[in-house]
Amino acid sequence: MKAIARVAVLMGSDSDLPVMEKAEEVLRSFEVGCLSAVASAHRTPQYLRSLIARAERKGVRVFIAGAGGAAHLAGVVASETLLPVIGVPLGSKLSGLDSLLSTVQMPRGIPVATVAIDNAANAALLAVQILSLSDKALAARYEKYRRDLTRSVIAKAKARRSR
Ligand code: RP5
Numbered sequence: 001m002k003a004i005a006r007v008a009v010l011m012g013s014d015s016d017l018p019v020m021e022k023a024e025e026v027l028r029s030f031e032v033g034c035l036s037a038v039a040s041a042h043r044t045p046q047y048l049r050s051l052i053a054r055a056e057r058k059g060v061r062v063f064i065a066g067a068g069g070a071a072h073l074a075g076v077v078a079s080e081t082l083l084p085v086i087g088v089p090l091g092s093k094l095s096g097l098d099s100l101l102s103t104v105q106m107p108r109g110i111p112v113a114t115v116a117i118d119n120a121a122n123a124a125l126l127a128v129q130i131l132s133l134s135d136k137a138l139a140a141r142y143e144k145y146r147r148d149l150t151r152s153v154i155a156k157a158k159a160r161r162s163r
Pocket of ligand 1: 011012013014015016040066067068069070090
């Protein structure tokens with residue numbers, strides 16, 4: 001049975017898919033249902049608005065929005081919803097600096113939680129943390145992930161020392 005989508009992974013163009021797929025992969029690994037869609041703040045503003053409303057009706061609780069260049073997608077999503085929005089600035093002709101600034105420099109009152117350039121995995125992890133606040137089973141999976149992460153770093157450090 002398909003899990004209810006609790007996260008919407010939006011991207012400004014299908015050319016963003018190779019990076020944004022990582023968010024979907026991480027969400028799947030935590031058994032968090034997600035929906036994924038291409039919608040542009042500039043090219044398809046009305047479609048984007050209806051997509052946000054539809055996602056909310058379906059039960060989405062967190063939005064992830066990745067875009068590059070004049071990256072207004074996350075900000076526009078944040079202006080249209082009361083749910084938390086995580087922005088992923090994507091690599092661009094200006095190495096993603098334009099995307100980063102466009103995503104992170106939101107006006108007071110309408111926040112976007114912005115992760116590092118191209119770091120769609122961190123956006124998914126942040127979404128998992130937000131959802132974990134009201135989902136004990138998911139919180140336990142996230143806690144295990146963090147324990148495993150710590151262990152793997154320590155194992156690598158030990159392996160280096162014994163060389
Ligand atoms: C942005 O423009 C998209 O998010 C993408 O990163 C960038 C280029 O889009 P394409 O010209 O490849 O469709 O809106």
